[in-house]
Amino acid sequence: xxxxxxxxxxxxxxxxxxxxxxxxxxxxxxxxxxxxxxxxxxxxxxxxxxxxxxxxxxxxxxxxxxxxxxxxxxxxxxxxxxxxxxxxxxxxxxxxxxxxxxxxxxxxxxxxxxxxxxxxxxxxxxxxxxxxxxxxxxxxxxxxxxxxxxxxxxxxxxxxxxxxxxxxxxxxxxxxxxxxxxxxxxxxxxxxxxxxxxxxxxxxxxxxxxxxxxxxxxxxxxxxxxxxxxxxxxxxxxxxxxxxxxxxxxxxxxxxxxxxx
Numbered sequence: 001x002x003x004x005x006x007x008x009x010x011x012x013x014x015x016x017x018x019x020x021x022x023x024x025x026x027x028x029x030x031x032x033x034x035x036x037x038x039x040x041x042x043x044x045x046x047x048x049x050x051x052x053x054x055x056x057x058x059x060x061x062x063x064x065x066x067x068x069x070x071x072x073x074x075x076x077x078x079x080x081x082x083x084x085x086x087x088x089x090x091x092x093x094x095x096x097x098x099x100x101x102x103x104x105x106x107x108x109x110x111x112x113x114x115x116x117x118x119x120x121x122x123x124x125x126x127x128x129x130x131x132x133x134x135x136x137x138x139x140x141x142x143x144x145x146x147x148x149x150x151x152x153x154x155x156x157x158x159x160x161x162x163x164x165x166x167x168x169x170x171x172x173x174x175x176x177x178x179x180x181x182x183x184x185x186x187x188x189x190x191x192x193x194x195x196x197x198x199x200x201x202x203x204x205x206x207x208x209x210x211x212x213x214x215x216x217x218x219x220x221x222x223x224x225x226x227x228x229x230x231x232x233x234x235x236x237x238x239x240x241x242x243x244x245x246x247x248x249x250x251x252x253x254x255x256x257x258x259x260x261x
């Protein structure tokens with residue numbers, strides 16, 4: 001027997017059918033309006049748990065394997081598609097009872113719940129005191145609230161900026177003029193002006209003359225010369241960022257009021 005004190009163990013448990021087959025995972029428990037006892041549990045089924053079916057929990061048991069329900073897996077699979085929107089209507093509950101072959105007496109015991117819950121509503125509306133249908137008695141006013149947007153800034157932490165020096169190599173070309181000496185043979189005839197030098201020495205002999213030839217070649221020297229100084233400086237930049245957010249607020253609508261008054 002499942003009681004309200006064990007609901008925390010029901011939600012999220014594996015649901016096992018009468019033959020020991022896993023049906024799915026328990027999602028929500030629906031209580032009887034009159035007795036407050038657990039009456040139905042929604043079970044997520046399918047490969048990805050995207051389908052929810054209502055399963056009777058009145059005669060279910062909690063075991064080490066999970067929640068064992070007295071119905072078959074195929075019956076749950078073919079159960080009527082009903083949205084779990086927070087409350088079952090009498091017609092929806094009757095449809096579920098009939099699908100699971102539950103006795104008409106069970107249907108009859110559920111049906112008065114609607115009648116009994118409907119009667120006090122008429123009585124309450126005739127009472128001068130205000131009544132909050134979702135909670136206890138209140139005064140004659142309703143409080144409306146709304147969300148306000150408060151936007152600020154926060155420090156997202158530090159970002160590091162670094163200045164690093166490294167060495168690269170590049171080729172530089174310059175044109176440098178160089179010189180060299182070449183030799184050529186110069187001949188001149190014997191004249192009275194050079195006859196003395198020409199006849200100075202033996203008439204016939206062997207002789208050798210040589211000259212030294214010079215040349216220049218490029219010479220490269222490198223020196224390190226400072227050219228500029230580099231540092232990191234910080235500037236603060238302000239820009240506008242648009243923030244979009246959805247805000248909720250409560251509004252009121254009226255029924256049974258003469259709008260001409």
